[in-house]
Amino acid sequence: MILVSSCLAGMKVRYNALHSLDHTIQRLVEENKAVAVCPELLGGLSIPREPAEIVGGDGDDVLEGNAKVMNSSGTDVTEMFVRGAYLTLEKALEVGATLVVLKQSSPSCGSSMIYNGEFNGEKIAGHGVTAALLRRNGIQVTSEERSSEIDRILALL
DSSP states (O other), X not given: OEEEEGGXXXXXXXXXXXXXXXXXXXXXXXXXXXXXXXXXXXXXXOSSOXXXXXXXXXXXXXXXXXXXXXXXXXXXXXXXXXXXXXHHHHHHHHHTOSEEEEOTBOTTTOSSEEEOXXXXXXXXXXXXHHHHHHHHTTOEEEETTOHHHHHHHHHHO
């Protein structure tokens, strides 16, 4: 089973109440080959919500208590991001997910790139909180931008 970011499946769950539809991901959910989750909603954040970025590191640093997730007004939303990450891990284990496809650049879901924490649109190498937690637990994480990797997995289904 594959776990995917809900926004990639066409659900309007992003901070701005929009989606980031990826037709391949949507098809997987429709064919019951993937389960959609949104770590930020699981963590208790609303739709819409202020944009948030990791300040002081990446998702691994957040999990270790060395960085925070802040929204654009300066409110610390770290607890909700960490809660959402753990609930996503729980769901991944429940469905036996062997691959998780997450939305790149998100402070939850970024699998290799996140915003730099300065709310200036610049990205840096790093993992979102959920991506970091899933990796720590031996679950393969990729993004919608790695279509060749996704295609390889799909060929096995």
